[in-house]
Amino acid sequence: MSTSTRTKRVKKVRASSAEDPAMAKSPVSKFFGRLALAIVVIITLFPIYWMVRTAFSDNRAMFGEPLSLLPVDFTLGPIERVLGLATPDEAIAEGGSGASINFGLYMLNSIITATLITVFQIAFSAMAAYAFALLKWKGRDAVFNLFLIALMVPVIFTILPNFVLIKELGLLNTIIGIALPAMFMTPFAIFFLRQFFFGVNLSIIEAAVIDGASQWRIFSRIAVPLVWPQIITLALLQFIFYWNDYLWPLLVGTTEESKLITVGLGIFRSQTPAGNPDWAGLMAGALLAAIPIFVLILIFGKQIVGSIQSSGVK
Amino acid sequence: MAAKVSRDNQIVPAMLFLIPASIGFLAFFLWPTIRGIYLSFTDYNLLRDPTFIGFQNYIDIFNDAVFWRSMAVTFQYVFINVGLQTVIALALAVLMHRFTRSMIIRGVVVLPYLIANVIVALVWFWLADYSLGLINAVIDGIGLNKIGFFGSEAWAMPTIAFVNVWRHVGYTALLLFAGLQAIPRDVYEAAEVDGAGEFRVFRSVTLPLLRPILAFVLVVTVVGSFQIFDTIAVTTGGGPVDATRAINFYIFERAFERFDFGYASALAVILMILLATIALIQNRLLRANESDMER
């Protein structure tokens, strides 16, 4: 591929299918490609539709018509239960539970926690990935492999000691206590960013070194902008991951002030041994909790595809 | 072109860059792991002080038929899950890369990942129910025999694997898509000038240039799917007859239901060693530490 080694300036190109050479041109390929996409979209959407249908069904009547494609006895009750607008008695009467839920506060807690984790984790992981990919030092790969092993550490090893540590730090039932273990790094993020830093055109960095730029400046002004779309992708995926995290926040954040939305929605799952979930409330909760992240994807998603570095990364 | 970064040893800036990540690594990963390895040599029920018993847990595991069966079903799961997921995700990423720029499609594809996996498992548990599930209603409608997706030994693990493919395929596709975007556009221009067909473009342009990311994705998904837990916990609970008692589920059962934390730790150590071995082999085979993109 040495024909394409012209050094280009880093610039942003607005992508559109007409001028985007990565897009297929042949009409036959286009037809089959889009057909395949359509099939994937349908298989993906059907169960989601089923959740929507269930979220608007009456929990008590639902299994009277288990195969109905439309909501059974259309009701906003489940949504009200999720938003905490129903009294415990109403909730129980509708097949929900008598526990209260403070939807707005839990959502806010989740937003703060997931943002906190994502911002710090990605910043620190990017620094580490830079050291593992673009700096040369003895023992680099060995240390990286050691970090990589963290990916394989089973949860049962970490959960109790980390809980005790957070307790010793006096951070139980605080948002910082929930976020702390994930804020410094994850082997996943380091590994991911390292692979992209490998692709950075070294001549650009070379030139910066000759110009006398510090490593911090090269990292923050050259390397990070070059992999920005990938950082955004990673940030979105990590945000979603921590948004959905359950066990750890369940143990650490038990007060109203520190309860995350996933934990709050736990009251819609089966409360007694071998009981039934509040199906409608559970689905309504899952969908409502997913809305903020979906919006986030639509906003930041543009950055994943919208700004494409022409050939800074090759 | 062979421009090389200065050969100077950059250990000082490297260490500075690694400070924050190292704090997290030492406090939240390395220390708990060392402690866990120690506990694997003890008899420990969580509520009393551990007593050192040497290799006894490991010897017991070697003679534990449930352990060997759980390894077998775990491998079955990983094989189906990773195989299916990687192929579909790769196809999907290429489709998104070559055939559409629609943000909506990208959003839709990742939708299942937005739903917590416990909920996803419950939704499919319902859709695949023998009597009340839509899938069996369709199967019955076209005149075939209904299938006990979660309840029969033959189907349970493949069903669980499929459910997780459904949830993670869009996620994996986005990771691969990020890799595709790092491929310079001019190589596609060149391929087009050469008149290469869709499959040829994929084989000789896309795939080789994607290799570092593909390697990353494979390592991460293999390691991740060995740790399958939630879907099993909310659906089959390890049954029927051990058919879905994957190793990580067995570890949890031993640790928190049977209060045999020492034994569970030994199982966890074995799993860790196995995963580390697999990951290092994968890394080597896939040459993940270098890029085909010339530097």
Added chain:
Amino acid sequence: MTKALAGIAALAAVPLVLAGCSAGSTTTDGSVEIKYSLWDANQMPAYQQCADDFHAANPDITISIDQSGWEDYWQKINTGLVSGNSADVFTSHLAYYPEFVLNDQILPLDDYIAADGVDTSIYQDGLVDLWKSPEGVQYGLPKDFDTIALFYNQQLTDAAGVTAEQLGSLDWNPKDGGTYEDVIAHLTVDKSGVRGDEAGFDKNNVETYGIWFEASNAGALGDGQTQWSYLAAANGWEATDGPWGSSYNFDAPEFQETITWWHSLIEKGYMPSLAAQTGISWSDQLTAGSVALASNGSWMTGYVFGATTDSFTPAVAPTPTGPTGERASMFNGLADNIWAGTKHPEEAWEWVKYMGSLECQSVVADAAVVFPSIPEATDAAVEAFAANGVDVSAFTVQVDEGTTFLFPITDHKSDVNALMTPAMEAVMSGKEPVSSLTAVNDEINGLFK
């Protein structure tokens, strides 16, 4: 870069502020806070009421209740105990509390009971003993109980011409299943509308099963609480050699012939196969008309009766009488344990004592969710159920007639379940013969050696 740093610093400040807010866990008025955990959200309003009443009577003690569902509950309790950060008082279960006793995690109550002169004879017979260790130490005051009965869809029994009287006087034996099997067979209907006891019944295409068994709960098959224990006991079987026993009887003929008959229902097409019933749980199947009859516990009454629809009219019948000439039902109940590490044992005891009192139990009775353990309150609960249009006599008849037997409490309970569950699944899926349980029984009894 400075701008970015300022941003990060601002972000970091947010949680610190939030942390500051929640740091003060002692109540502002200097009173003692007792943390209480429970799992059943349906009982939460009643216990919140108890807590408020208790606080009104004892202004210097505040109760804060933390509720989480069954699965999460034990994860939280265990983490709390291991890390020395448990709730002061928590609702306990017979499957778990022996482990806590063995490891000194919960406080014995005898001294408190003696000091305060609490009368433990006021509870329904036998319930107090469930919470007594093998050494005779009391660890809990029983607060409620549950029994087993047959839930059914009256529209389906009416259609089959089976009356409530018939259902109330069923008999069963392991040879031919008695009238119990007759009714189950008659209630089973295949796709073409042929009943299970009629010629031409197609057992491979069943529309409505006669009976459903609950296999969706890990451990449920192991003690058979809601599935087979009422039959085996009516056949004269006892699970162990007494309370806190050291040997199980899964090798006994009374047990094995019960299971043989039970499994034969699957072969005959009257009960769904193991493969067919791992999914949506039995009560929703009952609502949906997949099944006519299902045995389960009194704690499900509220859920089943709440699901009344155009095609589902719920009702309950008592379990059938067996070869012993009597019915049988497992008798189980909950109590509250006090964490050994609590800083306020006296106040925790006051709260436990209050929850076991008639005052609080009457509040619980009015909620019509469970049966309180004090007979007076039990009667109040029966009335509260009746006020909601639910006749629960099928559950209480077992207590009135003294046909209950206690949950088989032993050490190693979780290990026993871990061995029995897959073994029973193998039997019910037809993979292994019932006689295979003899070897499993030997393995189980080996745990106690």
